[in-house]
Amino acid sequence: MSTTFPGWTSLFSGTNAVRALALAGGVALQAINIYIATTILPSVVADIGGLDYYAWNTTLFVVASIVASALSARLLRRSGPRGAYVVAAALFGLGTLVCAAAPSMPVMLAGRLVQGFGGGLLFALSYAMIRLIFDEALWPRAMALVSGMWGIATLVGPAVGGIFAELDAWRAAFWSLIPVTALFALLATIVLPRRGATDAAPQPLPLAQLVLLTLAVLTVSAGSVPSGLAWNVAGVAAAALLTGLLVWVETGARQRLLPRRSFVVTTPLGALYATMSLLAVAVTSTEIFVPLFLQVLHGQSPLLAGYLAALMAAGWTVGSIMSSGADERRVGRAILAAPALALLGMATLALLIPTPSGGEWAALGPICVALFCVGFGVGLGWPHLLTRVLRTAPRDEQDLASASITLVQLFASALGASVAGMVANIAGLTEPGGIAGTAGAARWLFAGFALTPLLCLLTAARIAREIGRR
Structure with a gap:
């Protein structure tokens, strides 16, 4: 049995077009930042040091995004689509400011942590709302559109990051994201509804799983620091143990x-x-x-x-x-x-x-x-x-x-x-x-x-x- 799905015209017409713009915009902001950061990282390390922690820029960013994604449904329920996106954009902007002013790698990593939390909220909210605001027949198209924002990022992110890196002005690459973030927050207040469609009672947060999940990622990250093979193996082993414990807790948990x-x-x-x-x-x-x-x-x-x-x-x-x-x-x-x-x-x-x-x-x-x-x-x-x-x-x-x-x-x-x-x-x-x-x-x-x-x-x-x- 085959099913024919509506074409792109159905997604890009009427109210659907405005909704699609709002969801795609959140992912685009997150994705463009990732490619800017990836492109300028060699220049950042050359300026403020921290080659041993090169991968931590991505790891901490993603760890924060993981926690944010787990909290996104609660934020959406409490603040509504408009408020949730504005909060996410504000956190993303704050983290970007810290990265732009970072005098050392530890400060840079702190900025990436905050930036990742805000960006993770934007990322998760965009996907979560597809089921709520589009007909099921449009889900594959909407998923493809949201995922497709990474293609936009491949054009914009490396250009912004590469140009500023070649000008020896990598900090300006982060500064350039601030007005874009502000414009995105303004767009959210215009096109997104104030309240969501769900009135479900809030559920307790699965804190034990979140802690174990975060520890697993951070442990293997700590093990990736070049302090000797024994340290590396210990990091992987500890992460594997924590992941197994996470699966065990999750399997028997009510939340x-x-x-x-x-x-x-x-x-x-x-x-x-x-x-x-x-x-x-x-x-x-x-x-x-x-x-x-x-x-x-x-x-x-x-x-x-x-x-x-x-x-x-x-x-x-x-x-x-x-x-x-x-x-x-x-x-x-x-x-x-x-x-x-x-x-x-x-x-x-x-x-x-x-x-x-x-x-x-x-x-x-x-x-x-x-x-x-x-x-x-x-x-x-x-x-x-x-x-x-x-x-x-x-x-x-x-x-x-x-x-x-x-x-x-x-x-x-x-x-x-x-x-x-x-x-x-x-x-x-x-x-x-x-x-x-x-x-x-x-x-x-x-x-x-x-x-x-x-x-x-x-x-x-x-x-x-x-x-x-x-």
Whole structure:
């Protein structure tokens, strides 16, 4: 049985167009900031130091976003769509101010923490409201649009970050976000309703799970600091123990972060969450280091390196938009193609990026294709994975399912970024450093994380079989 979904015209007409603009705007602000920060980080480290904590800029940002995503439903219920978005934008702006004025890496990390909290609220609210304000038939299109804002970010973020980095004015890149944030808050007060449609009684927050989740990410991040192999292994082991404890507590808890049986990979929901997590890790874990690798190993400027790194997100956007209108017969094939293409791209990058070049396009061209291939593969399946989470979750846990979309993605991204930092440091990024150390880090990073799409082939195949039986 095939289902035909409404076209893009239905999403971009009348009231739907204004609603779509509001949701897409929140994600765009978060995404553009991420690519600005990724592009200028080499310049930041060169100015204020802190190479050992390079990956922590992403880890702390995402940890704060995870906590914010868990709190987003409560903020939405209490403040309404308009108030929630304004609060999120204000927090994001405050964190950006701290980053712009940071005299040292610890202050920068504090700013990234606040910035990540505000940005995480914007990110989670945008996804959570799709189920509330659009008809179900428009969910795949709306998911693709919101995800597609990362494509806008690939154009704007690296340009802003790269230009200011080349002018030796990386602080101005953060300052430039302040008026944009203010304009976004003003837009929210105009186009979003004051109150939401839900009057559900507030539920207690699953504090134990949130604490364990945060500790797991921070522990593996602490282990990624180059203090010796024993310290690195201890960090991973502690994080694995905390994650196992999180699963145990969540399984028996009355107040949960995820819908029932989400941690059982053999269930439809468990397979969906596992596939989402593995695909998110494949992109996030490696993407943050691509600008550094391209600058050190392939002689690229900060601007061009930022744009080339953004090819993963560009491919994600193109893949999402292209597959968003797929009927049921093609959805299974799109989900199965996602890890296959990501695996092909990661394996290619493991071969090509560690080999230094003078920046000739004969060497960069295949790297660009591989970067795009990884993102394109993930994008093919992404809107359908998110939509199926909402359709598969029990009716009495739809709020949990909505919030879980960003929670699972961000948790996987945080762990991936932390482990990536550990792998890169162990492989020689900081010691011996230089060309040889960076090449070793690139080789081990891409080869190691190629295992994630390889494992994802198993869970994606299960989802595809389930779809084929319907």
